[in-house]
Structures are given as structure tokens and as C-alpha cells.
Amino acid sequence: MDWEVVIGLETHAQLATHSKIFSGASTAFGAAPNAQASAVDLALPGVLPVLNRAAVDCAIRFGLSTGATVASRSIFARKNYFYPDLPKGYQISQYEIPVVSGGTVTIEVEGQARTIRLTRAHLEEDAGKSLHEDFHGLSGIDLNRAGTPLLEIVSEPDLRSAAEAVAYARALHRLVTWIGICDGNMQEGSFRCDANVSVRPRGQEELGTRCEIKNLNSFRFLEKAIEYEIRRQIELIQAGGAVVQETRLYDPDRDETRSMRSKEDAQDYRYFPDPDLLPLSIEAAWIDRVRAELPELPDAMQQRFTDDFGLSMYDAGVLTASRDMARYFLDLLPCAGNDAKLCANWVSGELAAALHRESLEIQDSRVSPQQLGGLLKRVQDGTISGKMAKELFDVLWREGGEADALIEARGLKQISDVSSLERIVEALMAEHPAQVAEYRAGKEKVFGFFVGRAMKASGGRANPEQLNVVLKQRLKAE
Amino acid sequence: MDLANTSLRQLASALHERRISSRELTQAYLERIGRLDGQLGAFITVDPDKTLSQADAADARIARGEAGPLTGIPVAHKDIFCTEGWLTTCGSRMLSNFVSPYDAHVIEKFAAAGALILGKTNMDEFAMGSSNETSHFGPVKNPWNLAKVPGGSSGGSAAAVAARLAPAATATDTGGSIRQPAALCGVSGIKPTYGLVSRYGMIAYASSLDQGGVIAPSAEDLGLVLNTMVGFDTRDSTSIERPTEDYTAALGQPLKGLRIGLPREYFSGGVSPDVAQAIDAALEVYDRLGAERVEVSLPHSHLSVPVYYVLAPAEASSNLSRYDGVRYGHRAAQYGDLNDMYERTRAEGFGAEVKRRILTGTYVLSRGYYDAYYLQAQRVRRLIVNDFREAFARCDVIMGPSSPTVAFGFGEKTSDPVQMYLSDIFTISVNLAGLPGLSIPAGFGAAGLPVGLQLIGNYFSEGRLLQAAHGYQQATDWHRQVPDMARA
Numbered sequence: 019m020d021w022e023v024v025i026g027l028e029t030h031a032q033l034a035t036h037s038k039i040f041s042g043a044s045t046a047f048g049a050a051p052n053a054q055a056s057a058v059d060l061a062l063p064g065v066l067p068v069l070n071r072a073a074v075d076c077a078i079r080f081g082l083s084t085g086a087t088v089a090s091r092s093i094f095a096r097k098n099y100f101y102p103d104l105p106k107g108y109q110i111s112q113y114e115i116p117v118v119s120g121g122t123v124t125i126e127v128e129g130q131a132r133t134i135r136l137t138r139a140h141l142e143e144d145a146g147k148s149l150h151e152d153f154h155g156l157s158g159i160d161l162n163r164a165g166t167p168l169l170e171i172v173s174e175p176d177l178r179s180a181a182e183a184v185a186y187a188r189a190l191h192r193l194v195t196w197i198g199i200c201d202g203n204m205q206e207g208s209f210r211c212d213a214n215v216s217v218r219p220r221g222q223e224e225l226g227t228r229c230e231i232k233n234l235n236s237f238r239f240l241e242k243a244i245e246y247e248i249r250r251q252i253e254l255i256q257a258g259g260a261v262v263q264e265t266r267l268y269d270p271d272r273d274e275t276r277s278m279r280s281k282e283d284a285q286d287y288r289y290f291p292d293p294d295l296l297p298l299s300i301e302a303a304w305i306d307r308v309r310a311e312l313p314e315l316p317d318a319m320q321q322r323f324t325d326d327f328g329l330s331m332y333d334a335g336v337l338t339a340s341r342d343m344a345r346y347f348l349d350l351l352p353c354a355g356n357d358a359k360l361c362a363n364w365v366s367g368e369l370a371a372a373l374h375r376e377s378l379e380i381q382d383s384r385v386s387p388q389q390l391g392g393l394l395k396r397v398q399d400g401t402i403s404g405k406m407a408k409e410l411f412d413v414l415w416r417e418g419g420e421a422d423a424l425i426e427a428r429g430l431k432q433i434s435d436v437s438s439l440e441r442i443v444e445a446l447m448a449e450h451p452a453q454v455a456e457y458r459a460g461k462e463k464v465f466g467f468f469v470g471r472a473m474k475a476s477g478g479r480a481n482p483e484q485l486n487v488v489l490k491q492r493l494k495a496e
Numbered sequence: 497m498d499l500a501n502t503s504l505r506q507l508a509s510a511l512h513e514r515r516i517s518s519r520e521l522t523q524a525y526l527e528r529i530g531r532l533d534g535q536l537g538a539f540i541t542v543d544p545d546k547t548l549s550q551a552d553a554a555d556a557r558i559a560r561g562e563a564g565p566l567t568g569i570p571v572a573h574k575d576i577f578c579t580e581g582w583l584t585t586c587g588s589r590m591l592s593n594f595v596s597p598y599d600a601h602v603i604e605k606f607a608a609a610g611a612l613i614l615g616k617t618n619m620d621e622f623a624m625g626s627s628n629e630t631s632h633f634g635p636v637k638n639p640w641n642l643a644k645v646p647g648g649s650s651g652g653s654a655a656a657v658a659a660r661l662a663p664a665a666t667a668t669d670t671g672g673s674i675r676q677p678a679a680l681c682g683v684s685g686i687k688p689t690y691g692l693v694s695r696y697g698m699i700a701y702a703s704s705l706d707q708g709g710v711i712a713p714s715a716e717d718l719g720l721v722l723n724t725m726v727g728f729d730t731r732d733s734t735s736i737e738r739p740t741e742d743y744t745a746a747l748g749q750p751l752k753g754l755r756i757g758l759p760r761e762y763f764s765g766g767v768s769p770d771v772a773q774a775i776d777a778a779l780e781v782y783d784r785l786g787a788e789r790v791e792v793s794l795p796h797s798h799l800s801v802p803v804y805y806v807l808a809p810a811e812a813s814s815n816l817s818r819y820d821g822v823r824y825g826h827r828a829a830q831y832g833d834l835n836d837m838y839e840r841t842r843a844e845g846f847g848a849e850v851k852r853r854i855l856t857g858t859y860v861l862s863r864g865y866y867d868a869y870y871l872q873a874q875r876v877r878r879l880i881v882n883d884f885r886e887a888f889a890r891c892d893v894i895m896g897p898s899s900p901t902v903a904f905g906f907g908e909k910t911s912d913p914v915q916m917y918l919s920d921i922f923t924i925s926v927n928l929a930g931l932p933g934l935s936i937p938a939g940f941g942a943a944g945l946p947v948g949l950q951l952i953g954n955y956f957s958e959g960r961l962l963q964a965a966h967g968y969q970q971a972t973d974w975h976r977q978v979p980d981m982a983r984a
Contacts, residue, residue, distance in 0.1 A: 060824075063700075064596075064696065064697040066695060066733065068730065069733065096814050098817060100817065100838055102820075102822045102834065105818060105823060107820060159822065286863045288814070288858065288863075288866075289861075290810060290814070293702075293704035295733050
């Protein structure tokens, strides 16, 4: 039977605010346990939450960037359940009326663009962490993360394969980091996905029973977990079984999903509006201010790069993979004589390779756009060859400096002027009369001999194109 | 100094004029507490060393000429307000070991004014009760008759002021917890408009209804204390930012032309005859002062108790979830797994009434019941708000009894929660609407027990309410009556 896969993602993006969503404590990662838990985060008796408006800014940014509706009035609700790392015994979230509704994200899989609809995005607070391994026979509680602002972004079940789910997660990741609302660090849990997966016979209208897979904190795990789950569900149904609605955990070590709790065990969270917080009211002026601060979005920039610079969609995609990448490219362009194709090749070629070798992000590149631009200018005007430029790039990367000074100091300037090349060629011809005769007798292969010798004589600095012209001229002239 | 017959304003003048030091005054109150509170149980914690060192600081401040109206005045605080370095129990075993690491906004305000913490007063557990019988630390007795309840939940604050163990006491009011005990103990008490007094550091029972206030002998004293207590606080999102107001400014202005709204529903049965008689007499005093009577109607007031007993437990069930034994407070000594720890901790830490309300609240918020209970109650709450809006279009202040009866005996209503809940029938709707309400002594009913007259005002009309109460207290001396034990 032909199966259709239906996937929807719920993504938690930790918002890049300095302080927590309902307290003034810092959100910085990596502090000693509980060093960043204030009275509010500890849920001491009598404390109250106060909304951090910077978190709302982030939600509005996201809404505007996805063409969604930003609610003029939304409600914070309490989601009640007991867990040691949930200090209040409830999580403040949004339930019936979220801050952001609708919107879309565009993905591309195998050259096909698809629009994925978003259901909603709402603000909520993160829980703390339970540490089960560090203390023998005891569990530790670290509340540093408790109260960190999250934007939970829920997609419609529009995704049809693991590849599409990954493409969507990547597109979302690019967007939230691009607009600066999330640092995107998946290892630290700043961006994590839950996947709702179901299968149905192709053509069937009704959705199959879904399972929710939690704990997906890398694109690779997301893909593998969904692939496993699809296989599991299809095999189960084909063997005459039925999928049970449940929450499953992905175990990357064994590459499988395991049942965590079934729908019957699902808790009743007893949501109700939080009486400690007023409804969140967002007036038009607030949205206008955020809109004015919004950068050009990646999709628009990608399109602009193809339109304005004649780059391929692929190249433009590479250059807009992150805002820092695009910023680097745009800074490089004027320094390199606005040769977009040359810049694109270098950024996605040499530079990307060097960054990859040292696991650096582009904003940490050892070669600045100005340095690289200086180098590329000399490629453009023929001062140095492409090959030399690559060597020089390695020098710039290792030792720093500036292209022109390096070319000068190392005597690397390419010899392009005709008279200098003619002198070299004439000397060679005088040295090798037999080969000149052979060439003139029609043995064209000998041309290569002269190119090699001329290059050697110039210390590799002869401009190859120019040399070709001069050689041909002199050899032919009797 | 005769503390049984000295008002807060008189104490303040005595301190300012250096006729008495804060240390002397405080020692006198501590002596009274030491001598009389054994019979009353009004205080959970007294810490004379701490209090006296604050008194010395206040004396120094007075000596420097930097004193404000409350500098050097010892104030008792309901044990619901977090006080740094003091045990803050909320009347519960759950917090019987909780020493607060921070001060409530209200406590900060009093400290800034130079007032001292005289002690922490007893209360119904987590402010859930109308008789002070639910306290883990034992009941508070009514100073007028030790066999009677003082009312609740601020029973300790009301009894302490009634016995003149404190010149004033803070309290909180979620459904009548200031006005009802003030009435039953023969003292004055005000619950301001919701949002005027910060809830930061005031342990939450039902967040949308809780409001801090004061209990003191007279309306004038209430105004003096309110001037310190009210104030915007960025740490409470429901706190209201308004220009500073002097709540004593209008005191002494004549009441001629004051339109007193008398809700038909408050005078149509359900009130015991002795209380009804005292209220009638009080209204006649207002007649003589030139006020006008206007009949008004609050047609949904009979729904206020059921609405309250859906909404307040719903919020409480969630507010009290933080008491899980993980971070502070009581934790069961013996337990198996995590759930067992939760269950035993909460089973041991909470008393029966708190459990009843947590269960009720959990029920009304549950899937399938939420619409029928919680949402429906919210709808009716809006009707109750509208009732008051319409009534206040026709009058300046609404009056009626604070409580349907005078103080009742211990154990009289504990077996029937609904009977207990009905003792707040006249006060609850005021919380549901977020309005200010006040209770003042208005004579005595059966067995010589005090009767309270309730004054309800429109939003932010505290000044006018206090003016109306003060006018009455200028014409009567019920607020000067003290129980025999206080004269001792």
C-alpha cells in the first residue's frame, strides 16, 4: 500500500532576552545551579510574575516575519501540574488566545518550494532542570532555566516527509536566529522540536492516529526519529495492529522511539487565565515600532541576491543561510569591486572551508570582509592569479595582514606587462632553438614546454593568459 | 499611658512631642501581649528583641527630626505578609518553619515610614475561614467573650486591636476577612479597592480577590495607616498607579447630603434581629447627620457566595500548588517515590478546610466542568459588578450589616461549611467587584457582642468612606468601647 505521512512540528525557541519572562533574573546559560533563580523563580510564598516586554517584542517580531496576526489582546493561562523542576506547580503559558496566530514558512525540498502554514505561536516560561545523575540516590533541581522565555511555534500538519520536517525546522531556525529572537543553540536546548507524526493510506481524507515524539534537539535526530516512527507505524498497521495515540521519546543511542505515556495517562492541566497577570494588550504603535526595527528577511534577501546580483537561487541560499553570513557577504561586496559572483564563490568556497576546518561561525572568521575584499580586488585586476590568491588567503587566515602588503613583500605580483613577458620568452627561445624549430614545423605540443619554462623563469608570476598571447605571437613570428 | 483609650493619632503626637519614646510605647504593648495574649492566641510570633531594636532606630529617627506620622508606632502584621527574618506561616503547618528571606511591599512601606513590626498575627490557614478555627496554631478567641470566635480570616489582627494589644494591625480580605472579624471584634477595618495595596509578598489565596488592608480602632486611625500602606508597586501587575492621596483629608467634613444606598437584598431577612436593630440605629444616626437614604438593589447578590466558592477555590487550588515540599516549608519525614512525597507532604501540611478548597477548585477547573463552573461563575461575577455600577449611579455609599450575626461560638459552624460560608454573605460581593469596603462598630447585639456596620464605596472612594465612617464615629462612641479584658 502507498502511505502518506503527515507531520506537524511544535518548536520551542528560547527567546534571546537578557532576563526571564516573569522575573528580573538573568537568562545566561551555564551559571552554577540555582545561581540565577530569583525569589520569583523559586516560587517563594507571596511572589508575583511581571511580564518582560522584551519577550513580547520577540513574539511580535516572529509574527510580523511570518505574515501572522499579532493579537491585540492575548491571555496568559496557568497550566497546572506537579513536577519538582516546575516550582509554582503550574507553568504560565498561553492557551485559548495566543499572541500570534497563523502565518507561514516557506521551505524548499529537492528544488520544490512549499508553503507550510503555522497554527500559532505563544509565549510561555521554561521549566527548570532535574539532574538525576549527579547525586547518588537523589535528584538535583536546577532552576536557572525556570522562567526563561519560550516561544512555542506550532505548525499545521502540512509536512509530508522527514526531509520536509527537517527543511521546515531549518527554515524556522534560520528565521528565528535571523530576526534575533533566539540564539538557535540546539545543544543548549535553545531550539527544540516535538514532532506529531501519523500515516494514512494515500487518498484517505481522515488523518491517522498520531504520536508525539519529544526530545528532538538536533536536525539529524529529528530526521531519524521521524523516519523511525514512520516505519514503526506503517509496519504496525501492516501487521494488523493500530497506532495508539501517545507521547514517545526518541533515544538517539538506539535510534528508536519509545512510549513515554499514552493518551489515557494524559494529564488534565486545568488551564485557566492567570489572575496575577493582566491580559496582554498590544496596541498598533507597539507593532509599528517592532516592524520598523525588523531587518530584511532571509527569503526576501535571497530573492534580491538573485535579482540584483544574478546569483543562482542556490548561491543566494548559501549566502542567506544566516544573517551573519549575509552581513559578511554584503560587507565584502564593496571591498571586492562589487563582483558578486566572485564574492559568492569565495564565501561559499575557501572561506566556508576554512571556517568548517576550525568549526568557526562566520562572525568569528579570521579573515574579515575587508581583508578578503582586498585580496579579491587583486584577483580581479590581474595582479595575482586565482591560485596565488588561494595561497595568500591561507596566509591571511593564519597570520593576518593585508593582501597588497603581502603581495608586495613576497614579490608575488603577477607579471602581465607585454614587454617583460617578451623578454622572458625571447630568452627562452634563444636557449632552446631546437624546440622553436619543432613548434614551427607544426609540433604544437611543444607550446606546453614553453609555458612551463616561462612560468618557472618568472617564478610563477607570469599572468597565464597574457603569457599565452605573447608566446603564440613570438613563436609564430619568424 | 492608657493604651486602652489612646488612638493611633494620639500615640503619634505623643511620640513626636517626645512625651513617650517608641521603646517605652513598644515595651508597654509587648507587656500587654505577654500578659493577655495567652488567653487570646492573637499572635503567632512575637520577637521583642527584634521589635525593640526597631523601636530604638525609630527613636533615633525621631530625635533627628525625620519622623513621619507612623514613625515609632508598633504595628502587628497578619502572618500572611512575608517579613524578612521572621517566621511567616500563613497559619499553616505547611509554612510552620518558613522564615521569609524577603519583605512584602507592605512591610517595606511600613519600614520606610519608621513603623515597627510588633508581631505576626494568627489567622485562618491560608486565609481560608471565617472564624479563625482553621489555624494550625490554634483558634483566636474573641476578646469580648472568650467562648466566641473572633471571625476570620484576620481574626488575630482583629482580636489584637480589640484587646488593644496593638494600635493597628494589617490584614487581608478575600471575601470579608477584614470586615467580618472587625465587626465581630468591635473594631474598624477597611479593605481598599483591589489594586491599591500591592500583593507582592502577601501570600496568595485567591489572587483576583485578595486585597491588603488595615484593622484599627477608628476610621481616623485606618486613614493614617492606609496613607502608608497604599502605593503602586511594579512587582504586582495588578497594582494600580494613581496619584498619592491623603486618606485623612476629608475627615471631619460634614455628611449633609451624603446619599446612602440601602440594598433591598441586605434588609430582607437573613439578618439576625439584634444585628438588624443595631444597623437601623446606626442609619438613624446618619439621618441626624443629614445624610439621605436611597433604596437600591443588588439583584445578583444572592449569587455572590456560590460564585465566590467557585472562583476563590479555583485560584487557590493553583496558588497552593507551590507548597510541594521540594524547596521550602513542610516535607513529610517518610516517603517512597516522588508522588508519595507530594501526597504525604500535602496531606500533613494542609488542614481540612484548605484541602476542601483545593479539591473544590481542582474540580471546577477540570476538563468537562470548567465551562459549567468556572466560566459560569466569571459571567455571574460580571453581573455582580454591573449591579454595583447601577447602584452607585444613585448613591455615594452603600450601607448594611458586615455580618448577618454577632460572633458565634467555637465549633458552632465547623461541621457545616455552607453555614460558615454564609457568614460572609454581605462582604463577598464587594471582593468580587473589587470595590472598597469598611466595617465600623455600631453597637452591641445579643450577649453584648459587637455589631459591625458595613460601608461600601465606589472604586477609589476610600477617602469618602472614611469620611462617612469618621462622621459616625464623631457622633457615637461605639469605637471607643473596649472589652473588659483590655482594661485590665
